[in-house]
Every structure is written in C-alpha cells, then in structure tokens.
Amino acid sequence: MTIETILPIPDLSSAKRILCIQPHYDDNDIAAAGILTQLSKNGAELFYLTATDDLKGVVDASLSNEEAAAALKRDQFAAAKIVGVKDQYWCGYPDAGEYNYFDLRRDFLKHIRLLKPDFVFAPDAWLTYEGHRDHVQTGLAAAEAVMFAGLTKIASSDPGVDSAYEGHEIRGIALYFTREPNYIADITSTWEDKIAAVRCYEAQFDAPGMDELVMALDMKSQQVAQGQAFARGEPLKVLHTSALHVGI
Numbered sequence: 001m002t003i004e005t006i007l008p009i010p011d012l013s014s015a016k017r018i019l020c021i022q023p024h025y026d027d028n029d030i031a032a033a034g035i036l037t038q039l040s041k042n043g044a045e046l047f048y049l050t051a052t053d054d055l056k057g058v059v060d061a062s063l064s065n066e067e068a069a070a071a072l073k074r075d076q077f078a079a080a081k082i083v084g085v086k087d088q089y090w091c092g093y094p095d096a097g098e099y100n101y102f103d104l105r106r107d108f109l110k111h112i113r114l115l116k117p118d119f120v121f122a123p124d125a126w127l128t129y130e131g132h133r134d135h136v137q138t139g140l141a142a143a144e145a146v147m148f149a150g151l152t153k154i155a156s157s158d159p160g161v162d163s164a165y166e167g168h169e170i171r172g173i174a175l176y177f178t179r180e181p182n183y184i185a186d187i188t189s190t191w192e193d194k195i196a197a198v199r200c201y202e203a204q205f206d207a208p209g210m211d212e213l214v215m216a217l218d219m220k221s222q223q224v225a226q227g228q229a230f231a232r233g234e235p236l237k238v239l240h241t242s243a244l245h246v247g248i
Contacts, residue, residue, distance in 0.1 A: 007240040009182055010172030012119065017045045019117035020085075021108060021142040023134040024054040024095065025076045026201040030217070031176035032121060033083050033194040034187025034234050040084030041190075048080065048088045049111050051104060051138045056095040057204045071203035079200040082193055101137055108145035109156035113165040120146050120170060124178035124237055139175065146173050147244050173244065174236045181235035184224055188231045191221065 018039065022028040028036065028048055040046050058068040080088060091107045093099040112120070124130075125139030148154045150167050174183075187194060195214055205213060225233035 007243050009238050010119070010240055012039075012172065012174060012183065012185070012236070012238055013042070015039055015044050015119040015171075017047075017115070017117045018119045018121060019047045019049060019112060019115055020121040021049045021051070021111075021138060023051050023123060023132070023138040024057060024204075025050055025072050026054075026079075026198070026204055027123060027135075027177075028121065029079050029083060029194070029197045029201075030213070031123070032174075032185075032234055032236070033079075033197045034190045034221070034232070035185035035236070036085075036121070037083045037190040037193040037197070038185070038187065046083065046085045047111075047115050047117065048076075048085050049108070050076075050088070050090045051107075051141075052091070052093045052095040052097075052134055054095050054204070056097075059204060059206050059209070068203065075201045075203050079197040082197040082200070096132070096134060101141060103157070104137060105141040105144055105148075106155060106157040108141050109149060109154065110158045110161050112145055112149045112170070113156055114158075114161050116168040118169065118171045120173045122173065122175060124175035124180075126180075127177055128179055130177075135177065143173065143175075143244050146170055146241055170241050172238055172240055174238045176234070176236055178235055178237040181224070181237055183236045183238045184228055184233040185236060186225075186228070186230040186232075187221065187234050188225075191232050 020028045054072055055065055055068050089111055122142035123135045123139040125136050130136055152162055156162050221232040224235045225231055
C-alpha cells in the first residue's frame with residue numbers, strides 16, 4: 001500500500017458543485033475555463049467567488065471607479081454565460097491593495113459553508129516566482145478555508161452561516177496557475193468556449209493585449225498536452241483535502 005492508495009487524486013470529472021475562488025474577475029476563466037465549461041456541460045453547478053474589486057487592472061483610465069466596476073461586471077457576466085456559471089459572489093477587497101489576510105479567509109469560509117461545494121478551484125499559492133500578492137493570498141486563504149471548513153470553532157465572516165452549518169464533504173481542491181500539475185484536463189472540445197469567455201474581458205485588455213493573451217494560451221494549451229492523447233490541455237494540481245497539510 002502507498003500513500004496514493006490512501007489519498008488518491010480526487011476524480012474531478014465527478015464534481016457536482018464547484019466553488020471557483022479567484023483573485024480577480026478573469027482569473028478562473030484564463031486558467032480553467034476549458035475544464036469548467038466541460039464540467040458545467042456535464043451537469044456540475046459552478047459558483048465564482050472573486051476576492052478583489054480588480055479596479056487597478058481596468059485599461060480605460062478615463063472611467064470612474066463606478067463605471068469601471070460596471071464594465072468589469074458586464075464582462076464577467078458575459079463570460080459566465082459561456083462557461084455556464086450558476087452564480088457569482090464578490091468580496092470587494094482592494095485590487096493590489098492592503099487588506100487583512102484573515103478577513104479574506106473568513107469570507108472564503110463563509111462561502112464554502114454556505115454553498116457546500118464538493119470541489120474548490122483556486123490559484124496555486126506556491127507557484128514559483130508569483131509576484132502578485134493577491135494571487136498568493138487568495139490561493140493560501142482558499143486552501144486554509146478548505147482545510148478549516150469543518151472546524152466551526154474557526155469563525156467565518158458570518159456567525160449565522162457558522163451556526164447553521166452542519167458539515168459537508170469537500171472531496172478535493174484543484175489548484176490552477178500551477179507549475180506542478182498532477183492532472184492535465186483535456187479541453188480540446190471546449191477550447192473555443194474558453195477563448196470566447198476570455199475575450200469577454202474587454203475592460204482589462206486592449207485589443208493587442210488580448211491577442212497576445214490568446215496566443216499565449218494557445219501555445220500553453222498545446223504545450224501541456226504534449227505526450228497526451230489529446231490536442232489541448234489545462235494543467236491543474238488536484239489534491240485530496242488531507243494532502244494540504246504537513247506534506248503527506
């Protein structure tokens with residue numbers, strides 16, 4: 001018997017209810033819209049939770065904060081229709097700004113206990129050379145929230161949610177933007193859906209920037225699929241929740 005026998009890679013294809021936690025409005029879709037669209041088409045319910053207001057990434061400097069926020073929401077809802085997202089939630093922390101990590105974790109705990117996902121998606125907080133603190137904090141807070149969801153002595157940001165929570169099983173966490181994948185999702189059939197969703201984010205990319213992003217995603221999807229029996233892939237680190245602590 002090996003540790004993989006006890007803690008096998010969770011079967012992502014069987015996910016029924018998925019909470020996708022992201023630092024900014026576009027991260028889930030840039031990283032994983034291919035597999036998420038596929039899971040949605042297979043009947044899974046998708047929920048997006050965005051940590052920051054993403055206002056620093058809006059390319060049109062003439063927009064007020066209110067106008068920029070409206071543009072971001074417009075783009076996100078357009079992409080959500082393509083991917084098949086059921087509902088969206090926002091924490092509203094300042095993009096690239098100063099906010100409390102434990103407040104972020106409490107908000108993530110609230111949504112996990114409220115929505116009761118069987119899988120959680122989040123950025124890999126341990127990505128080598130990740131220079132954006134929003135990504136690191138979001139990934140780490142998501143991993144901790146997954147670990148601590150059943151420990152109601154660790155409070156969320158909503159006492160009412162905590163008192164009503166009776167526990168549920170989180171079968172796995174899928175870390176995206178990772179350099180250490182253990183699962184390459186076949187997104188050949190949903191590649192066009194992914195790119196259509198990504199192209200919805202007009203507030204964050206000018207035309208040349210968007211074309212560069214799509215080209216990079218195109219090359220990356222083919223690169224990670226090398227040696228596989230399919231043409232395009234998305235790399236994920238899929239872990240049993242018990243694998244998130246002390247390296248077991």
